[in-house]
Amino acid sequence: MSTKILIVRTSSLGDLVHMLPAISDIAAQIPDAQIDWVVEESFAQIPLWHPAVNNVITVAHRRWRKNWWSAQSRAERAALKKRIQETQYDLVLDMQALLKTVWITRMARGVKHGLDWKSAREPLASLLFDVKHRVEFWQPAITRQRLLASLAFNYQYTGSPDYGLQAISNSVQVEPVAMIMPSASRDDKLWPVASWHKVFDYVQSQGLGLRLLAGSPAETQRAEQLIAGRTNAEVLPRMGLTEVAHELAKATVMIGLDSGLTHLSAALERPTIGIYKASTPVRTPLVSSAYVASLGERGIEPTADMVLSAVQQALNQS
Incomplete structure (x- = not known):
């Protein structure tokens, strides 16, 4: 049986690039990992570059917020919820801890991990995680991502960042x-x-x-x-x-x-x-x-x- 993991990190371009070494770490530490990644539709190509990513699930916050209550937007959000809930995940990891991502994280079936109140840029989001982790905000972005992943999966990362590209x-x-x-x-x-x-x-x-x-x-x-x-x-x-x-x-x-x-x-x-x-x-x-x-x-x-x-x-x- 594979270890089913859902990563929630939707944007932006630079932040998604900074996320890639954490994906490499997870794959190295959990060889049977099946990693799915929720990402903004305009950046969907980025997770596909990494060989350890299994499925890419797209969201359209940037488009939806222009017409949040339109029939199309509501139908797409319903389809997103159905798609995410098709899989029982062993661990759901919200790497952003924002209000715009935590509602996606809460949709998923599995134990939800994220940043704690003092670590999250939007602290209210941390209240909705099952397991909360302290990652000091002053650290470089790549270090924060690698550290959060290591805390969620209980390993120590080592070595230089591997972007998997x-x-x-x-x-x-x-x-x-x-x-x-x-x-x-x-x-x-x-x-x-x-x-x-x-x-x-x-x-x-x-x-x-x-x-x-x-x-x-x-x-x-x-x-x-x-x-x-x-x-x-x-x-x-x-x-x-x-x-x-x-x-x-x-x-x-x-x-x-x-x-x-x-x-x-x-x-x-x-x-x-x-x-x-x-x-x-x-x-x-x-x-x-x-x-x-x-x-x-x-x-x-x-x-x-x-x-x-x-x-x-x-x-x-x-």
């Missing part, structure tokens, strides 16, 4: 390109144009092409303006997450703002430089077996020279 990394050849992520979810995370140009000049002087990632039309326009007049530089078209992951895995180096895709690059074991400006790397540093640098701090952006120094180190080690 070798199938993607091993499927491509590294190319002489620098992948650039100049956009972020908030404008206060953006880095000055002059600083980008200084980094681009150096990267291209080293014989690397530039490939810029963009999602929305506004991001595409900004990226195109950043490379205007440059040869061997392009803005990639909008792609699915799996396609983006393969592009990141090809890069000689990746330079990006603090975004989920920058963390994904590090998870794919590519040399990665993260530029922090409106957030702190203390809680969400880049973690990888490859060279990584998490530069800047909330309210203090890194200078172009700081980023250039890190790029030089990354290229010297690649």
Whole structure:
């Protein structure tokens, strides 16, 4: 008989990437684990990348909240409940401890584990878990996830984080390109144009092409303006997450703002430089077996020279 486990971690991109090492730990410690994962529909590809994940169950919070009481939303939530309750789980682990996830956790059949009152970002959610665990909030995100999983399953994790993404990394050849992520979810995370140009000049002087990632039309326009007049530089078209992951895995180096895709690059074991400006790397540093640098701090952006120094180190080690 397999050990049936339900993981509830619905978003966001960076947080889901940080979750992957905990999945590797569980699979290593519980060889017969059958791991199902509840995730936001727009990120459903991410759990599928990990070989230890059995089933992916999608939710649509972002879509439902626009029309919560519509017939379609109610029908989809009823279908979700039926899908989750098809399986009797040995353990249900809510890795977010938010009010938006705990109602999903409560649907499931099995012993519910999560963060305790002092550890959860939304403490009220902790009241609905059967078993509560203390995980200090100040620790880096990957450490928190690995520790919570180890407490729920009663093991001690060891070693460097394993994201389980070798199938993607091993499927491509590294190319002489620098992948650039100049956009972020908030404008206060953006880095000055002059600083980008200084980094681009150096990267291209080293014989690397530039490939810029963009999602929305506004991001595409900004990226195109950043490379205007440059040869061997392009803005990639909008792609699915799996396609983006393969592009990141090809890069000689990746330079990006603090975004989920920058963390994904590090998870794919590519040399990665993260530029922090409106957030702190203390809680969400880049973690990888490859060279990584998490530069800047909330309210203090890194200078172009700081980023250039890190790029030089990354290229010297690649």
